[in-house]
Amino acid sequence: MDSAQNPExxxxxxxxxxxxxxxxxxxxxxxxxxxxxxxxxxxxQQVFDNMGAVIQTTKSKKGKYTSVSVNVRMKNPDAVIEKYKEIGEKVDGVISL
Incomplete structure (x- = not known):
């Protein structure tokens, strides 16, 4: 997210x-x-539990960071955004790409 832009x-x-x-x-x-x-x-993983999500994790070269890819069927754009917000609230310091 661009730091100059508000979240909404x-x-x-x-x-x-x-x-x-x-x-x-x-x-x-x-x-x-x-x-x-x-x-x-x-x-x-818990946020996407029981949604049929395919989750893959990859550690960085030095192991300091972990990339988490979640492939899941979503109903609509609002559902996608709700998951981003939920992760942002529950996981301190997460970077969403």
């Missing part, structure tokens, strides 16, 4: 882009980066 503007722009570029429901790929700590990865 960012999510509104994201919603417009998602509406314009996909037919819903669709598969959506989330990408997150967290400091390597098992509890942070587990929280992300």
């Amino acid at each position: 503007e960012f999510y509104e722009n994201l919603k417009i882009k998602l509406q314009d570029t996909a037919m819903w429901p669709t598969e959506y790929l989330y990408k997150f980066i967290v400091v390597t700590k098992e509890s942070k990865v587990e929280i992300i």
Whole structure:
């Protein structure tokens, strides 16, 4: 997210882009980066639990960071944004790509 832009503007722009570029429901790929700590990865996994998500994790070369990719079928852009917000609230220091 651009630091000069407020979060609501960012999510509104994201919603417009998602509406314009996909037919819903669709598969959506989330990408997150967290400091390597098992509890942070587990929280992300719990947020997508029981949704049929395919989750892959990859540690950085030095092992300091972990990339978490989540491929999951989402109903609409609002559902996508809600998950981003939930992860942002529950996982301290997460970077969403």
